[in-house]
Amino acid sequence: MLAQIMGLMASITMIISIQIKDKKNLYLVLNILAKILYGINFTLLGAYSATMTQLIGLMITIVAYRYSKKEITIPKWLIVVFIIVTLVGGIFTYDNLYSLMAIGCGITYALIITSKNMRAIRKLNILQALLWTIYDLIVCAYTASISSAFVLISTLIAIFRYDRKATKKEV
Numbered sequence: 001m002l003a004q005i006m007g008l009m010a011s012i013t014m015i016i017s018i019q020i021k022d023k024k025n026l027y028l029v030l031n032i033l034a035k036i037l038y039g040i041n042f043t044l045l046g047a048y049s050a051t052m053t054q055l056i057g058l059m060i061t062i063v064a065y066r067y068s069k070k071e072i073t074i075p076k077w078l079i080v081v082f083i084i085v086t087l088v089g090g091i092f093t094y095d096n097l098y099s100l101m102a103i104g105c106g107i108t109y110a111l112i113i114t115s116k117n118m119r120a121i122r123k124l125n126i127l128q129a130l131l132w133t134i135y136d137l138i139v140c141a142y143t144a145s146i147s148s149a150f151v152l153i154s155t156l157i158a159i160f161r162y163d164r165k166a167t168k169k170e171v
Contacts (some may be wrong), residue, residue, distance in 0.1 A: 007037075012152060041141060046139075049098075052106075122159050
């Protein structure tokens with residue numbers, strides 16, 4: 001039950017962060033909190049590939065937060081390092097074919113969190129939400145799977161609110 005509560009709290013935090021129009025420090029702080037809560041959620045469920053993905057994602061988010069505070073762009077080489085670390089962490093915690101979904105989410109997250117383009121972030125978030133929804137169901141993270149579906153819906157709403165309207169204005 002505690003695992004499901006942690007998953008729900010994490011997901012609510014992620015949904016709030018997705019609705020932020022501009023990628024500012026609040027977006028990153030909310031992602032840090034969500035990574036901690038999701039890490040606890042997956043640890044309690046014994047889904048260690050996902051736990052590792054969350055831990056690495058937490059480190060990536062903290063680094064991104066520090067760069068954001070200094071208003072410095074994250075160098076491309078560091079993004080490559082993030083992806084490599086995610087792959088290595090995934091290899092060490094690989095349990096079954098489904099572990100690849102968590103690893104894929106980790107790589108997608110590295111791209112999301114290091115991007116300044118909210119439009120690109122929202123598009124990558126769709127892929128990530130789909131992967132997490134399926135993975136969460138497989139590892140019995142039911143509140144997280146429902147919430148991942150809400151993240152997907154929330155992302156689609158954000159795309160409509162910000163991206164689609166912006167495209168119409170450009171025409």
